[in-house]
Amino acid sequence: MKYLTYILRNARRNPVRTGLTIASTSICLFLMMILLSFFAMNTEATSSTRIFNRIVTMNANGFAGMLPVSRVRQIAAMEGVVGATPFQWYGGKYHDEVMPFAQFGVDADSVFTILDEYAVPADQLADFKANKDGAIIGRKLATDRNLKVGDPLPLKGDIYPVDLDLTVRGIYNGDTNRDLRMCLFHYEYLDEALKKTTMSGSGGSLATASSQRSGNAGSIFIKCKSADVTTSLCKKIDEEYRNTEFPTRTQTEEAFGLMFAEMLGDLKNTIYWIGAAVVVSLLFVAGNAMAMTMRERTTEVAVLKAIGFTKGLVLFLVLSEAVLVAGLGGAIGSLGCKYFCDFVDVARFSGGFLPFFYIPWNIAILGLAVSLFVGFVSGLIPAFLAANSSVIDGLRKVV
Amino acid sequence: MIPFKYNVRNLRVRWKTTLMTMLGTALLVASSCILFGLVEGLEYSLKVSGDPLDLMILRKGASNETTGGFEAKKADEVLTLNGIQRDENGPIAAKEILNIAITERTNGTRNNLIIRGVQPASRKLRPDFKIVAGRDLESGKGECIVSRNISRLYKGAQVGGLLEFGEKERYRVVGVFTAGGSSAESEVWADLKDVERNTGRDGSVSCVQIRAASTKDRDDLKKAIEDGTQFKLAAIPEATYFENQSKSSIFLKAAGTLIAVLLTFGAMFAAANTMFSAVKSRTREIGTMRALGFSQRDVLISFLGESFLLCVLGGLLGLLATLPLSFLTIETSNFSNFASVTINFRFGPWVMAVALIMTVVMGLFGGMIPAIRAVRIEVISALREL
Numbered sequence: 193m194k195y196l197t198y199i200l201r202n203a204r205r206n207p208v209r210t211g212l213t214i215a216s217t218s219i220c221l222f223l224m225m226i227l228l229s230f231f232a233m234n235t236e237a238t239s240s241t242r243i244f245n246r247i248v249t250m251n252a253n254g255f256a257g258m259l260p261v262s263r264v265r266q267i268a269a270m271e272g273v274v275g276a277t278p279f280q281w282y283g284g285k286y287h288d289e290v291m292p293f294a295q296f297g298v299d300a301d302s303v304f305t306i307l308d309e310y311a312v313p314a315d316q317l318a319d320f321k322a323n324k325d326g327a328i329i330g331r332k333l334a335t336d337r338n339l340k341v342g343d344p345l346p347l348k349g350d351i352y353p354v355d356l357d358l359t360v361r362g363i364y365n366g367d368t369n370r371d372l373r374m375c376l377f378h379y380e381y382l383d384e385a386l387k388k389t390t391m392s393g394s395g396g397s398l399a400t401a402s403s404q405r406s407g408n409a410g411s412i413f414i415k416c417k418s419a420d421v422t423t424s425l426c427k428k429i430d431e432e433y434r435n436t437e438f439p440t441r442t443q444t445e446e447a448f449g450l451m452f453a454e455m456l457g458d459l460k461n462t463i464y465w466i467g468a469a470v471v472v473s474l475l476f477v478a479g480n481a482m483a484m485t486m487r488e489r490t491t492e493v494a495v496l497k498a499i500g501f502t503k504g505l506v507l508f509l510v511l512s513e514a515v516l517v518a519g520l521g522g523a524i525g526s527l528g529c530k531y532f533c534d535f536v537d538v539a540r541f542s543g544g545f546l547p548f549f550y551i552p553w554n555i556a557i558l559g560l561a562v563s564l565f566v567g568f569v570s571g572l573i574p575a576f577l578a579a580n581s582s583v584i585d586g587l588r589k590v591v
Numbered sequence: 592m593i594p595f596k597y598n599v600r601n602l603r604v605r606w607k608t609t610l611m612t613m614l615g616t617a618l619l620v621a622s623s624c625i626l627f628g629l630v631e632g633l634e635y636s637l638k639v640s641g642d643p644l645d646l647m648i649l650r651k652g653a654s655n656e657t658t659g660g661f662e663a664k665k666a667d668e669v670l671t672l673n674g675i676q677r678d679e680n681g682p683i684a685a686k687e688i689l690n691i692a693i694t695e696r697t698n699g700t701r702n703n704l705i706i707r708g709v710q711p712a713s714r715k716l717r718p719d720f721k722i723v724a725g726r727d728l729e730s731g732k733g734e735c736i737v738s739r740n741i742s743r744l745y746k747g748a749q750v751g752g753l754l755e756f757g758e759k760e761r762y763r764v765v766g767v768f769t770a771g772g773s774s775a776e777s778e779v780w781a782d783l784k785d786v787e788r789n790t791g792r793d794g795s796v797s798c799v800q801i802r803a804a805s806t807k808d809r810d811d812l813k814k815a816i817e818d819g820t821q822f823k824l825a826a827i828p829e830a831t832y833f834e835n836q837s838k839s840s841i842f843l844k845a846a847g848t849l850i851a852v853l854l855t856f857g858a859m860f861a862a863a864n865t866m867f868s869a870v871k872s873r874t875r876e877i878g879t880m881r882a883l884g885f886s887q888r889d890v891l892i893s894f895l896g897e898s899f900l901l902c903v904l905g906g907l908l909g910l911l912a913t914l915p916l917s918f919l920t921i922e923t924s925n926f927s928n929f930a931s932v933t934i935n936f937r938f939g940p941w942v943m944a945v946a947l948i949m950t951v952v953m954g955l956f957g958g959m960i961p962a963i964r965a966v967r968i969e970v971i972s973a974l975r976e977l
Contacts, residue, residue, distance in 0.1 A: 351653070
């Protein structure tokens with residue numbers, strides 16, 4: 193530690209160079225944070241659902257498959273189940289924006305017992321339950337669109353041939369790693385509208401797409417009494433419907449969330465490769481700066497060695513300087529990015545693509561570790577060269 | 592003017608620094624190019640459409656064929672309209688039905704695939720549709736053909752294999768096709784009747800595609816379909832339809848631009864760093880040049896030129912590094928319908944432009960301050976310096 197002052201002084205000797213190195217390191221790490229967080233955040237948010245003991249049932253063939261709404265009642269009656277609600281994707285347009293935010297038809301009476309991490313004021317919830325055309329929206333969605341309780345929320349059908357004239361009856365709140373940009377409305381409201389289109393649209397033919405869509409629960413969110421029963425319930429539900437016309441696939445909410453990450457396929461690897469390329473280029477940039485620094489100080493290193501500094505000590509001094517500079521850049525880049533994302537709601541600008549965005553701590557710390565690694569590796573060659581430089585040559589050399 | 596050779600020689604003399612800076616900037620340029628190559632590939636696949644005479648007919652209000660179902664009865668009436676182009680096999684028009692179902696990749700992960708129930712004319716409505724392995728499907732036999740990309744990535748999607756989507760929906764793969772890089776290259780094609788039966792959706796279609804006989808016929812058909820009381824459907828020229836689809840890549844494009852801008856700054860600082868030390872170690876030389884009569888402007892241009900050259904070398908190397916990626920395809924999910932989409936990296940004008948802009952910005956702005964510093968050097972004290 194007694195050399196700390198010396199190292200710090202050295203790092204400050206060429207403030208422009210140090211500044212530029214720190215700047216390029218921090219910018220690259222800022223970027224890396226954003227790329228890595230995209231996946232890490234989803235995984236973290238998904239695994240955090242484990243404590244809620246929820247499972248999700250969908251058609252075994254995927255989202256497009258049918259899941260009769262009668263099953264919600266059947267499943268809710270099963271042993272170990274606290275409650276179940278349909279979660280039917282609507283995907284409508286809002287003022288001609290295609291799929292601006294997630295919209296789900298749910299069972300108004302039970303949805304907030306099942307998604308119990310969300311808080312809704314009691315009077316708003318009662319109001320929502322009492323009004324068939326009511327909707328409850330997330331706090332962030334309300335802020336984004338400047339919506340208040342009582343405002344109309346018209347949605348135009350994109351997947352479905354019916355429009356919804358909803359009114360905001362409540363605003364729910366929750367942790368930052370939960371989706372606070374959903375719009376939840378009464379399942380029956382959409383379903384009844386869909387039944388009507390069948391009759392008028394095609395002369396009562398039962399085989400049209402729209403008739404199939406009525407009575408479809410989409411997926412079913414189920415709250416279990418305890419963590420022990422989740423696995424057995426998943427099995428039990430799938431067994432129950434195995435030989436029906438619509439077999440199901442039931443999994444924990446965590447697995448359900450991970451399924452989306454799985455779908456991204458090669459995109460994930462591509463992003464990781466880009467992250468790796470950025471780190472390697474940082475090695476070149478930081479290594480270059482350190483090498484230039486040491487070249488300027490050849491004489492000085494020779495003097496240090498002449499007055500009795502050991503090889504190891506010189507090595508240590510140079511490496512520490514490199515780690516310090518890169519680490520500083522890393523701290524600014526990774527922690528700066530973390531606080532930036534905590535402060536500014538980045539997800540708002542993604543046009544419905546991301547419901548929330550934050551930098552998980554483990555990624556911020558990983559970023560810091562990467563920068564220290566970059567500092568260490570980039571300092572290795574200059575440090576070795578300095579440690580092994582000849583005192584005589586160094587003293588003779590004119591820079 | 593200070594001869595350019597001077598700069599080239601300088602870069603060569605301090606070749607280690609030059610190489611390090613080059614590699615650093617090259618990797619950053621390459622990273623941006625990869626991202627933009629991806630966005631460009633996605634846009635390309637969405638924009639390649641067939642003939643300008645092609646119309647897509649969807650339910651009014653639907654913005655996508657995967658969601659735009661309507662009654663088959665209406666579809667049949669559409670097919671009887673006058674003005675549809677015909678050839679020896681009848682009108683060039685097809686009813687199509689789409690299903691999206693989950694299936695397993697060869698690596699064990701899962702994704703949703705688009706299964707398109709097609710009619711014979713569907714092939715003529717796609718640009719450059721070609722069977723590249725096996726044969727085309729025969730209707731009513733539960734057969735399917737798959738795109739080359741899907742065939743490579745999914746379990747059972749090889750010729751002779753069996754593609755399974757749950758209990759009831761399974762097709763024997765008999766052929767592999769390509770379709771000029773269009774979005775069809777992310778799909779599985781089966782016979783319309785088979786898909787209807789397997790998904791229990793007889794009596795409805797997802798969309799109808801037609802090719803009009805002439806521009807006038809196209810406009811008449813569009814009018815008849817959109818305004819005719821019996822239809823009330825949307826008839827969208829194919830080019831417009833795909834133009835709208837590619838809007839979903841706007842977010843990716845914006846994100847890519849942001850990343851490119853950040854990387855440019857990172858690389859700019861790296862270039863500035865190198866140039867600063869170049870100026871510093873050459874203080875005496877600069878003094879000498881000034882004493883010889885080179886003007887301040889000459890020195891400025893010379894150093895800017897050197898920084899520019901350094902970055903151009905890096906940029907070129909970065910662009911070269913992305914070339915092998917042209918042969919790569921990545922497969923991911925389309926965010927608008929959560930179905931598989933395969934993207935071939937494309938390094939066209941967009942990517943070149945990004946690389947070029949990055950390089951120019953890096954070279955000019957990174958070199959500007961060091962160059963100005965070189966200009967400001969006082970001749971006398973510079974010559975005195977060791």
